[in-house]
Amino acid sequence: MARITPAEIERPLTAGQVATRSGVAVSTVHFYEAKSLIKGWRSTGNQRRYSRDVLRRVAVIKVAQRLGLPLSMIKQAIDSLPGGRTPTAKDWRRLSVEWRKELDHRISLLERLRGQLDSCIGCGCLSLKVCQLRNPGDTVSDQGSGPMLMEGDLAQI
Numbered sequence: 001m002a003r004i005t006p007a008e009i010e011r012p013l014t015a016g017q018v019a020t021r022s023g024v025a026v027s028t029v030h031f032y033e034a035k036s037l038i039k040g041w042r043s044t045g046n047q048r049r050y051s052r053d054v055l056r057r058v059a060v061i062k063v064a065q066r067l068g069l070p071l072s073m074i075k076q077a078i079d080s081l082p083g084g085r086t087p088t089a090k091d092w093r094r095l096s097v098e099w100r101k102e103l104d105h106r107i108s109l110l111e112r113l114r115g116q117l118d119s120c121i122g123c124g125c126l127s128l129k130v131c132q133l134r135n136p137g138d139t140v141s142d143q144g145s146g147p148m149l150m151e152g153d154l155a156q157i
Contacts, residue, residue, distance in 0.1 A: 012049035015040075022058040029058075037061055037075055039084070053086040060087050060095075068106070069099060 019026045030048070032038045038057050040050040057078070064074045077095050081087060087095065 012043075012051055013054070015048045015050070018050050018054055018058065021055055022062070024058060024062070032058065032061060035071055035075060037071070037078055056086045060092070064099065067099060067103060069102065073099075073102065 013021070015026050015029045018024075018029050022029075029038070029050075033040055033048070038050065038054050038061075040048045040054070043049050060078075061074055064077070065071075077098065078084075078087075081091055085091075
């Protein structure tokens with residue numbers, strides 16, 4: 001395997017090279033840039049270019065996404081890095097502590113939901129006062145009368 005020369009280390013990467021090296025699609029590279037998760041610039045030929053440290057940043061983003069973290073939380077973490085730098089090992093330890101707390105919270109929520117499944121027979125009753133899965137604490141009553149919950153609305157309660 002050939003060693004990379006110092007000049008090659010300084011040479012910027014194209015979106016295609018970033019995609020290939022990081023295992024994501026080119027469209028994902030552009031999407032991350034549009035969401036300000038990574039930064040690039042335009043070459044004199046008007047092509048996107050990225051510094052090599054973007055590879056580590058993409059790796060961190062992918063790990064966080066595998067954990068199920070929303071892009072808004074990932075962006076907040078990246079924005080917390082001094083000077084917008086790529087995360088160091090120390091930064092990673094701090095970020096992972098924060099993300100672990102979020103995962104613990106989600107696990108707790110899922111365990112509570114799993115426990116409530118036993119009391120639900122899946123009848124679709126949508127009881128505004130009784131059903132702990134669809135309307136815990138009768139929160140929907142504040143929205144007025146009539147049907148308020150649709151399929152997929154569980155996340156907003």
